[in-house]
Amino acid sequence: GRRGDTILVNGAVNPLAAVPNRLVRLRLVNASNARIYELSFSDRRSFHWIATEGGLLERAVALEAITLAPGQRAEVLVDFTDGRPASLVTAADSNSSMMGGMGLMGGGAGRTDAAAPATVLRFEPRPSGQARASAAVPSLLASRTRPDASKAVRRRRLILNMGMGGMMGSGSGGGGLTINGKPFDMNRIDEAVKLGSTEIWEVSGEMMRHPIHIHGVHFDVLTRGGGQPDILDQGPRDTVLVKEPVELLIRFDQPAKSAPFMYHCHILEHEDNGMMGQFSVE
Structure with a gap:
């Protein structure tokens, strides 16, 4: 981009x-x-x-x-x-x-x-005009319950593809900017997810790092490149950089039937030229 x-x-x-x-x-x-x-x-x-x-x-x-x-x-x-x-x-x-x-x-x-x-x-x-507040940072910020990876009902794999067509900005099929080889089509549902289910999505990117963004959810990074997540992978996320395979643990609690959610590369020219997909949750 x-x-x-x-x-x-x-x-x-x-x-x-x-x-x-x-x-x-x-x-x-x-x-x-x-x-x-x-x-x-x-x-x-x-x-x-x-x-x-x-x-x-x-x-x-x-x-x-x-x-x-x-x-x-x-x-x-x-x-x-x-x-x-x-x-x-x-x-x-x-x-x-x-x-x-x-x-x-x-x-x-x-x-x-x-x-x-x-x-x-x-x-x-x-100067703030008052006595300086303590610079102490709280040791505990928040507690949260993560999804249970052992209860994941399905694994999916997304590959963010870059071919010669994509480099020239065509956004068409046959090797452009795609996910799993398919350019975005708003009339196609790429993945159908059950409401309330937990899944593991493995996402990787070709040729460079891609920020994958998934609508309607927050996820946890389970692994990166087959090993432990990076320090910056922690916390509830909706966007994460991928090149090597990254496993995401996702619980789908928001319905999306008549209007599907999207997942896409957050590099503007990539998503606008086809590196995007849709999923329903029902």
Whole structure:
């Protein structure tokens, strides 16, 4: 997908955020077409990751960097009690196919070099006008009951395909941007799921990392590449990066009969050109 030549934060170019000199909660969403942000602070300060797009984690996770793919959300706690300015920066985005110079992956003149780091947002701590609040992060954030993997009634496999047709943006059959070899057809139901059931979906992507997004559910990552999930896979999710096979444990509690749910790559040009499917829940 295309990367623009300017990063915007809430519609602003090169923004400066004045924040109180205490613990600050940031809600982050990657609304870019295709760019994957590898976010950290310019002074290498750590922060605590506390929530995903599906809600709070059970416990806060101390990090120095976090990855946000298109469609992913995260909430973090950042300690600004030292009063020092800092910038949220992103590392290079190296996610591209082997044929990244062609078609949809082409840049065009004047495009930001996605291989270069960039400043996303500058922070300027200011006195809050009151005594500083404690910078302590709660040890327990939330408790949740995960689906039982032993009760999964079915396994499904989704492969996000990229062929020459897809690289040129055709979106048609015969090797374009598809899932399981089929481009999106709004008149076709690709998967039929029983309401209240638990399933395991194995999702993988060809040629590059793809953010798979599934409507109407939150899921847990069971395995990645046959091993343990990554640290950033935890929590209730609806979007996750895949290339190697990733197993997702999903409970389907929301009905979708007359209007099906969708699953798709969250790179805009990929989904718009066919990398999408539909499923019913009844």
